[in-house]
Amino acid sequence: MIRSEILREIAPIIRDQLVVCNIGLPSQELHMIDDQPTNFYMLGTMGLSSSIGLGLALSQDKTVISIDGDGSVLTNLGTLPTIANNVADNYILLIIDNGSYGSTGDQPTYAGMKTSLTAVAKACGCENVVECQDVDTGKVLQAALDSKKMTIIVSKCDSGNIKLPVITKDPVVIRDRFMTAVAS
Amino acid sequence: MSISKKIVDDLVANDVSFITTVPCKQLAGVIEEVEERDEIFHIPANKEDEGMGLCAGAWMGGKRPAIIMQNTAIGVTINTLATLTQFYRMPLPMLISYRGELREPVACQVEMAVHTKALLNQLNIPTYHFHKESDADELDAILKYTFMCNKPVAILTDASFWGGYGDQ
Ligand SMILES: Cc1ncc(C[n+]2csc(CCOP(=O)(O)OP(=O)(O)O)c2C)c(N)n1
Numbered sequence: 001m002i003r004s005e006i007l008r009e010i011a012p013i014i015r016d017q018l019v020v021c022n023i024g025l026p027s028q029e030l031h032m033i034d035d036q037p038t039n040f041y042m043l044g045t046m047g048l049s050s051s052i053g054l055g056l057a058l059s060q061d062k063t064v065i066s067i068d069g070d071g072s073v074l075t076n077l078g079t080l081p082t083i084a085n086n087v088a089d090n091y092i093l094l095i096i097d098n099g100s101y102g103s104t105g106d107q108p109t110y111a112g113m114k115t116s117l118t119a120v121a122k123a124c125g126c127e128n129v130v131e132c133q134d135v136d137t138g139k140v141l142q143a144a145l146d147s148k149k150m151t152i153i154v155s156k157c158d159s160g161n162i163k164l165p166v167i168t169k170d171p172v173v174i175r176d177r178f179m180t181a182v183a184s
Numbered sequence: 185m186s187i188s189k190k191i192v193d194d195l196v197a198n199d200v201s202f203i204t205t206v207p208c209k210q211l212a213g214v215i216e217e218v219e220e221r222d223e224i225f226h227i228p229a230n231k232e233d234e235g236m237g238l239c240a241g242a243w244m245g246g247k248r249p250a251i252i253m254q255n256t257a258i259g260v261t262i263n264t265l266a267t268l269t270q271f272y273r274m275p276l277p278m279l280i281s282y283r284g285e286l287r288e289p290v291a292c293q294v295e296m297a298v299h300t301k302a303l304l305n306q307l308n309i310p311t312y313h314f315h316k317e318s319d320a321d322e323l324d325a326i327l328k329y330t331f332m333c334n335k336p337v338a339i340l341t342d343a344s345f346w347g348g349y350g351d352q
């Protein structure tokens with residue numbers, strides 16, 4: 001499966017949760033598949049989806065899912081020790097690991113070579129780290145939600161993108177709509 | 185009252201309850217004070233852009249955030265300031281040690297000091313410079329201003345403000 005197929009499959013599971021979605025195609029795909037006020041789309045700032053989601057989870061009670069990419073986690077690797085040492089049981093980090101910088105044309109990342117983000121997350125002290133295959137992402141994500149334990153999921157999938165438009169919503173509108181959903 | 189305590193009192197009085205930090209020698213006292221306060225959740229970051237991401241999330245979750253960092257971190261955070269904090273219009277008080285100014289013992293610090301105000305100016309970031317201890321009297325107003333206009337705001341605190349570097 002490619003990222004957009006995973007997003008399609010998990011859309012019904014994440015629909016009622018707060019979602020912080022990674023820059024580029026992940027946000028564009030989620031926006032097209034199931035736009036929700038509970039989605040915060042990143043339009044820039046590669047790397048910070050996990051940090052924004054953690055800050056949000058630590059500041060209110062609702063469950064937060066950060067959808068991140070392998071390339072983005074690699075660029076902000078410092079996030080994993082911060083997550084490990086500031087446990088928020090309402091926080092799930094879902095890393096869609098397609099082994100590439102998908103949004104910029106599928107250039108390979110080190111996560112698709114020798115580096116295991118699962119092992120890195122564990123070495124950083126994260127306690128519930130689950131690596132799964134693309135087809136099992138929905139099941140694993142639901143189990144993480146049910147467990148009410150902070151969980152890092154590394155979903156191994158194929159590289160590949162679909163054609164779709166950029167998000168033209170104003171960032172302040174995205175943010176304000178999201179904050180209203182957070183506070184409701 | 186120590187200046188660190190006064191600063192943190194102003195943060196607490198302005199309902200700032202989520203603070204991320206990356207240390208600087210000059211900021212040791214204020215970070216210690218932040219860590220001690222029950223009203224504040226202190227979350228050390230590994231890099232300042234990461235810290236700004238945490239602050240963005242905290243603010244959207246209903247908390248008032250702040251970051252405490254060294255001026256060299258302006259070089260680390262320009263993309264985040266422009267594409268996250270400013271683009272989505274979020275407030276962020278930045279208490280910044282202004283290294284590389286008068287009395288600085290480390291030559292390398294001067295290399296970012298000479299760019300600090302120019303970069304902040306280029307980014308249209310409101311910038312205040314604390315040089316004497318009494319300059320901190322404005323902190324309360326600066327914090328109110330930051331959360332009024334939803335912008336990142338820089339508070340540069342130089343060595344003279346912190347009482348120098350001790351015996352050199
Ligand atoms: C600082 C910075 N460098 C490079 C980019 C270009 N860029 C945007 S998305 C992206 C790829 C992200 O890859 P990954 O997180 O694995 O997500 P994927 O698209 O593969 O799902 C890159 C390199 C950027 N936006 N910012």
Ligand SMILES: [Mg+2]
Nearest residue numbers: 069070100102
């Ligand atoms: Mg990728």
